[in-house]
Amino acid sequence: MNQILQILSERRGDLWVALLQHLQISLVSLLLAMIIAMPLAFWATKHKKAAEFLLQVTSILQTIPSLALLGLLIPLVGIGTVPAVIALVVYALLPIFQNTYIGLTGIDPALEEAANAFGMSRIQKLCKVEIPLALPTIISGIRTALVLIVGTATMAALIGAGGLGSFILLGIDRNNTALIIIGAVCSGALAICLSALIKWLEHASVKKALGVFAVCLFFLAGSGIYQAVENHTETITIAGKLGSEPEILINMYKELIEDGDAHVKVVLKPNFGKTTFLYSALKNNKIDIYPEFTGTILETFAKKPISTSGLDEQQTYQKARQLMKQQDKLALLKPMAYDNTYALAVKTSFMNKYHLHKISDLAPIQFQLKGGMTMEFIDRSDGFKGIKKRYDLDFPVKSMEPALRYQAIQQNKVNIVDAYSTDSELRQYHLSILRDDKHNFPIYQGAPLMSLDFANNHPKIVQSLNKLAGKITEKEMQEMNYEVNVKNVDPGKVAHQYLVKHHLIKEN
Template sequence: MDIISTLISRRQQLISALGQHLSISLIALVIAILIAMPLAFWAARHSKAAGVLLQIAGILQTIPSLALLGLLIPLVGIGTTPAVIALVIYALLPIFQNTYLGITGIDPALEEAADAFGMSRWRKLRKVELPIAAPTIIGGIRTALVLIIGTATLAALIGAGGLGSFILLGIDRNNTALIVIGAVFSALLAIILSALISWLAKRRWQWTAGLLAVLVLGVGTTQVLARVNQPETVTIAGKLGSEPDVLINMYKQLIEQDEPNIHVQLKSNFGKTTFLFNALKSGSVDIYPEFTGTVLETLVKQRTATTGHLSAAQTYTTAKKDLAQQFQMTYLRPMRYQNTYGVAVKKTFAAQHQLTTISDLRQISGQLSGGFTLEFIDRPDGYQGLKKVYGLHFPTHSFEPALRYTAINNNKVNVVDVYSTDSEIVQYKLQTLTDDKHLFPPYQGAPLMRTKFAQDHPGIVRSLNKLAGKITDEQMQQMNYAVNVRNESPAKVARQYLQQHGLLKGSD
């Protein structure tokens, strides 16, 4: 019943995600066909080159998808373009290999007969080779299509949308219904399109080519028409989690209220800090909320000062100055609340071992098992800092943000990293240990944008500065709780806060 109710309530979002997924997949498939098939036809007559091309295609397919996306973002930005490029790379091998095998597997006697009739190379390909090799070629195209549709779920990590957005959101919110919807519809899409190609291939191979061309042209035309006469679009992205989702919805609502000629496009649950920062530098994203401590610890060049001993005001001032000097970026004034990193254990575990500070963990380090996000494990103000500053060494397991809470709740681990405003601290009865050696610097959220964008859009700067000094720790924790536990939409939660505090006109 939960799946059905979620399906009904999110039907418009599902239709949009299906369209995005289909668009990305078909465009990638057609481009892969246009690259792989001509290469295979050429390689069929150059056997030495064929082996090299097969090896290159095989090597490309072994590159991990997340690594490939990470490499593409600095080059081509975020969204559809890097997603399509990555999917094309993965689709090349099955199409090239099957086309090559189909052409080279033709009986030499038939080739000789075609030559005896005086057929040109193009006529022989069209009249003899393609019809005979078609079943093998279509098999490669079907394999590539299924591979593309499955891999395209990762496109949501870089703001390209698709059914992966349901899966990522489900993991983040610990919502099984969303995960099932994303996975099932992705599988159904692969099955339906694969069956359709197979059915058409039994008629004539030209039908399959024609259908793909019509679908791609239709998708492309729809996207072009959707952009006609649209107002200026500003893209705002947020990291994984309910809190960034709430913040970017506040940004959107404030901007669209004050600047009616601007359309705000949101890229929620975008991914890791480095993905977002590279997207901002490349211009694929215009604004995203970043935390002062993250700027100093991760984004700007390494500093000699210990940021954990700076005040909140000093941390922001330093971060703002470094961003302007090193990256020509503008960092607006921060909000009031502190969403600093923390280390937490179950309250029952803390009581059993008399734990109140992070230093107390050293007494039981042999009993500890950590569940941390990948980012926390690698950060100098994360697990690396716990080892250096606190002398803590214990086994760790990496999790996506929401899954680390599931792990500690199910006693798979007994210590996790948290953000101080996480609703799960209350939900799972956790105790945040005092950072008695000041490892974690202050973390205040503020909008980050390129300086040129800020200069060109002073109205947007004024709109976002309305949030400066607003939102307490308790208010942010309650908003996270509303999204994660009560399953309210981030847009609704953001609107309620803005209206209650006189920042947004109108009422629900």
């Protein structure tokens, strides 16, 4: 409980921003779903075959897994709020359409005949008879859709749309239960409050209902105008992948840029998502800079396979820099010193028991191995695929989120995991890295990635960020990660302390 209260105190501003983002995404999605589903239901009451078809279509749409739907939308509309809203609207169509249709078709035919006898037009009958009678059922569908939207909107954080899901993802990544609880409880509380509001509207007067609707529109319009005004002021948006290390790095970028030019406004988007999401965001000008690794560029982004075997650090960087420039017109600045490469890690006690020092030593005991590895590592040619081929190893592996694989090896559910050489968990859980004696893993040096146009138009920023070139050792990076993940020190504070200590900026 103390940890929850501490996080609420330290991240109060972040929580309000996430809550407002979540509310905005949820309300926009609900209103759009109502605008689409309700008129269709009104029309479908007179077209029975079309109604059955629409019910089937909306039912099928709701069965699509949210991650799969987001993955399908990203190539079409990019990342951020737009694909998140589209996905949420898709999920909300069924309950609103179904309940509206059932409510309207369940009205007593005698009442319909009475309305016709009074000479009511189609619109008059709909507004004065059918909708008031069907309203409880319609409201029930809207409430169901709203709860579904608020819960599913936590997935929006995976594609850079923000919301309360950012707290949940951060908690999973850092193995911080308090962050997960805060995100989940706030999301649940928001769903309960909005559901209660809609329930109240069921019995409220038309004037009060219109007042609430106007407030919602005012909130959405106001936030939209604010964002539009903000967009007219030049800001530098720096994003980072999930985890403490990217968050530390982007805080360093921010301080270096602002130290070099006091008139520049920098906005940080930590825990923005997976590698491909950031890459897509950069190419679509949703963000301006993010830290990437030379090995990732050659192994993941190259449209044609590039061999990294035998390349040293400088050669790897030059190939990555040239590839980004030619393929996507992106600029990769000078890299830092440390090599955050992939690795295979086991408990130190396990290593001593079987006299393990390098990956080749695993061959005699491979039938005793149980792996827990990230999905990305399992699927990469320079990851588990390469390990199996180059070392002639094959043992069962379960795919896990990064933080969960460390919990699994700590609890002896697995005995070997993939890791990054700077992970704080190596120290925290007393794990040892096995030497890559056949050089399966390429060099992974981090460097700022941006568009060529941005680099050419902002030479001061390039100059400021290049101060990190050749800086930060693996030991230093692991220690900084440990400070954030284990000691719960704010990433911004850790970044600031490093920059001051190494005279890259002056102490404020």
